[in-house]
Amino acid sequence: MQFLKKNIENLVAALALFLFSAVACQEKEDPAPQKPTGRFPLEKILYFGNATVPADNPLTYEGIDLGRFLFYDTRLSENNSISCASCHAQELAFTDGKAQSVGLRGEKTQFGASSLVNLLWQSRMMWDGRAQDLRHQVLMPIQDPIEMSQTLAQTVEKLTQTDLYPAKFEAAFGTKEITPEKISKALSQFLLTLVSKDSKYDRFKRGEYQPTASELRGIQLFFTHPEPERGIRGGNCGDCHLGDLTSGSPFEFEGFHNNGLEPDPTLALGLQRVTNLAADRGKFKTPSLRNIALTAPYMHDGRFQTLEEVIEHYDSGIQHSTTLSPLIIEASNEIITDFSAPIRLHLTPQEKQDILNFLHLLTDSTFIQNPAYQNPFE
Known part of the structure; x- marks a missing residue:
């Protein structure tokens, strides 16, 4: 009996040793996956066709990672209370749900926060076009006395004093030195990766989703300019919100329009603030409509709370002014x-509902839940 007990103990010990060795061997054979480094493959984000990335700021995994940390870091504000993400929340398609954003002292900004989406295919930034490109734009809120109210020199000093950032800047740019230029480059790299391409509309384009009859009519109406002489009805939306991006033209100021919000006496400056041209008064940047159902309120001043109000504006609320877009003046479903x-579009109640249903197709749940865009500090 003692002999049998001893053999069983030896067998158990041998089995335990075998299992331990097998696990150890497996760990050696299957190491934890390494984080990718070096150049970020542009083909991962060039969903909507070719786009230009500045030659002096190629996308890298390290630069994108650094930009994400900076985007969510409250140390970019004077009193360490707000970050870029405070006005650009991922769950709201990187807007903040306010007609006017609120700065670190509770003061309101001039405009609402624009959605940060598919910026790779845009040029001029801000509602009035005052930022000539993304690298200029990302530094503006930091220095704005209402928004984050911090000088670039203060920002550099605060980041330099951390344990986190010198190493991250070295990984991204080859040196621990932190400069405003590197801050803007890193933020730009992260923002350029914010690509929304997995809405139901995108899936329809890929043959992965079958829209309802109303959604299909909405797609047709959205992208059709009305020609009543030929019996062609349209919503005229795609004349300004171009192609699958549903954004304004990316060419300098072509994507800025006066969309009939006010008559001449109360017309806001808009693009005229930048160009000093009277012909640009009342023109504002035509935004992307990607995830539009999540980004209320609407227009540069947030005057419309719902998409229904927006559709009603274009159908029957246009205010005539000197610089009103000809694309709007010429659009009507009646001769x-x-x-x-x-100015009237003369849409039917069903056509308005169809367009609304299409706009909801542009919601991209993958985009607003993508872990690559989330707060790295949490």
């Missing part, structure tokens, strides 16, 4: 005989 009459 115009009196050009002094109010």
